[in-house]
Amino acid sequence: MYQYDQYDHLIVRERIAQYRDQVRRRLSDELSEAEFLPLRLQNGLYMQRHAYMLRIAVPYGLLASKQMRMFAHIARKYDRGYGHFTTRQNIQFNWVELEQTPDILADLASVEMHANQTSGNCIRNTTTDEYAGVAADEIIDPRPYCEILRQWSTFHPEFIALPRKFKVAVNGAKEDRAAIAVHDIGLTVVYNEAGEIGFKVMVGGGMGRTPILGTVIREFLPREHLLTYIEAVMRVYNQYGRRDNKYKARIKILLKAIGAEEFARQVEEEWTDLKDSAQTLTLEEMERVIAYFQPHPYKQLADIDQSQAADNKAYANWLKRNVKAHKQPGYAAVVLSLKKTGVPPGDATAEQMDFMAELADRYSFGELRVTHEQNIVLADVEQTQLFALWQEAKAHGLATPNIGLLTDMICCPGGDFCSLANAKSLPIAAAIAERFDNLDFQHDIGEIELNISGCINACGHHHVGNIGILGVDKDGSEWYQVSVGGAQGNSSAIGKIIGPSFSALQMPEVIGRILQVYVRDRIDGERFIDTATRLGVAPFKEFVYATPIVDAGRLVGEDEYV
Template identity: 65%
Template sequence: MYQYDDYDRALVHERVAQFRDQVERRLSGALSEEEFLPLRLQNGLYLQKHAYMLRVAIPYGTLAASQLRVLARIAREFDRGYGHFTTRQNIQFNWIELQRAPDILALLAEVDMHAIQTSGNCVRNITTEAFAGVAADELLDPRPLAEILRQWSTINPEFLYLPRKFKIALCAASEDRAAVAVHDIGLQLYRDERGELLLRVLVGGGLGRTPIIGQVLREGLPWQHLLSYVEAILRVYNRHGRRDNKYKARIKILVKALGTEAFGREVEAEWQHLKDGPAELTAAEYARVAAAFSAPTYQQLDATDLDFGAALAREPAFARWAARNLQAHKVPGYAAVVLSTKPGLSAPPGDVTAAQMDLVADLAERYGFGEIRIAHEQNLVLPDVRKADLFALWREAEAAGLATPNIGLLSDIIACPGGDYCALANAKSIPIAQAIQARFEDLDYLHDLGELSLNISGCMNACGHHHIGNIGILGVDKNGSEWYQITIGGSQGHDAALGKVIGPAFAAEQVPGVIERLVATFVSHRSGDERFLDTVQRIGLEPFKQRVYHAAEATA
């Protein structure tokens, strides 16, 4: 993973000292809450329903074991014993006392971590996929490029006060596991027929109140122009984006208003002032940043491990876990392991206890190279595990509640904290997620259903990415009561799509039954091993609507 230099450390430590002074002035009354608001947001501190919430940055989702242990310590000493991993590859602590926030940031700084730009109208955490650097289908490790973007965007004075928050995602594999199409800027690396590394630039994607799939703005952009072209986009947005209405301030609204072609012309004109200038990247600069990533020392192993094969044959539960929770590795004899944070009723999706964090740090050192990744699906990843060690790792993870074999299945629910914590939420997310998980506890049945994503958001801000779930659930307010709108047909990846609303919203107690009827409709219309998404695309919404609403009328 990336190793901080003296400049990185100086910046982070100076920010801690600055924020400590700001907090002291707020506590003394020298700063009003209105004056303090933009200062705390610049340091990832939100005021939620019950307490302050601190959002800690995990750039491109990569953590060292030592860093995860500090997050465990923060959960134990400053929170209520857990943290919540988010769809932005960050971690949130929900029970923070204002006067102790600077001490947390000081602890983070000691292990090269911070909360800078995890909130506010600025460029947020740069994200990529959790398997970056190890995925069998990637062209190159995208993290050095993500790190270059992070360094360029951190406290960049030109882009600290944008019309609205700004999110960038980068993918360098044949399969898009970074959801680039639903970001303000999505960057897809690919090679042309001559082997040249190029960028496909998508712009204007995003979920929230006005969900939009990003449009291709530029094909065939040489990778050396990454920074200058992103800067051109941000300059156009900063100049023309709306500031009079926060609901219409995102870049997607500007692109939609101007049209992709007209917006593209503005960007190209701006880019003429930037291209071939100081922002142009060189192979030497990429190599400099890439060298700051500590490369694992892999062993030369056979692709087929006999002990692993024997364990698969001997232990059906291990085989089921291996089938769902392992990802192919580019180095023979290794695998990437996904540790599920979705055990069902025992914990909300994305929540990990301090004890579990400490264990995962231990596992990363014992079975890997001391590195952990955070997936935007809110699960944890150990990227480099020898196949010979998988059985032993599985037994330890299972004992800690981190080995549910449900990755990509219905119970692998993505959910925001919702109305239990968030002041913006219209409805609760966690009880709905757990009620659905309780209804679908039969893992054999889930495996038979196959790939099926279910995402839940407690409000229109869509922190749970409900629009791109195969089944999406959105909490809405109806005369002061919590109701839930259902969409189906959403998906992420290269063929990203927004789910379509099936009809009127449902009361909380109805939702598990609605999901059950959607699944039953899928099963009755399924062709062979067809996925839920494929069936929806083939037969349309009507059969699902009829099954759900006729049943609801019959029980009314």
């Protein structure tokens, strides 16, 4: 795990001092809210519907146990006893007081954390595979390159005022678990014919108002040119990206306007003067950063036959859904589910955070990972300890065996918190989870990704959900648009809208009808996304709208999150 060097410490200390003075001036009205807004956003502070929200960076999703404990401390001292893990592998606290935010940042700095560039028109937190370094199908560990990108992009003077926010994801495995196709830049580790390490570069992906999958503009970029080539991409975007309309300011719009071939040509032209500059990565620099991510001191173990777990159905289900293969024999990666029915997806209490930190210390070399599906991973658990870990996690509400299943939903905070949202997300997630809270049923229908966003900004990644739900405003009322067929990973796809929107109270029945079509028409062993891809939208649309869906009863949780 990377540790701050002298420059990191200095940068963070100076930023906190600067921000503390800005808050003082705002509280004394020396700064107006309009003047303060860009300053607070640079430090991850948003004004939401009811209070300030602070977004804290978790670089490439990697946490030390002491850092998780700090989150628990912040939740208790400054918030309402919980935090929300996001699809950017970060954490948000939704109820902070403005005057306390400098103290929160100072507390974070004590464990080498910050909130820099978690907002604003800059390069945001670089994300990656939550199983980086341990995945059985990994080509190379992408985390050192994420760290190199973090150091390069932090306060880069040329890219702190981009046309719009900018997101980068890096995948180092055969299977893309970083959703690189829907990022402004998506990087995949590859080898060329000479056996050299490099990156396939994809540009122009994104969701929001105009969902687009990225386009490959370079099949092989030598790793020493990682920074120089990305700088060339950023320069072209910074110069030609639109600033007259924020809805058309992302790099995907520029790429669409001039074409991928012309964009790639401009990048190559810009790169000509950069490729042999001082920003070219030396072998020594790469090895310096790679040294922070060396494998843990694993024991020499053999894999264990878990077939005896069939006698314990609950444990067997957990092994099947929440335990993932590890490249080191005798070890496994474990997903702690933050999707227990009745709890907003991605939320964890201070007590749970402290407990997860304790589990990390005892079972996983003191490390945790945040997933972009809003769960937590212990990446290095001995297989002999899985049963004991399961029992402890279950007692703390963290062992729901639903990873990859229907109730493992991605969901943004929506209208209960966010002032940008058109509709609430959390009550919809709660109602669907309540309706389908039957693990036997969920295991029968198998893998399915259901993603919910409260507005077109798509923080819930609804476009790439196998089933996507989008909150929309309809004459001042909250309604929900449904799409089918979205997917992330190696076969990424943007879902297609099935038809007119639905009321909140209709949503559980809508999902039920979609699932009925799948169960009726699936071929043996076929996942939902495979069936949806094969059939297209038409059968789902026909069945969902065949008869009226009547609103009935109070929507679960509709008044419970304000």
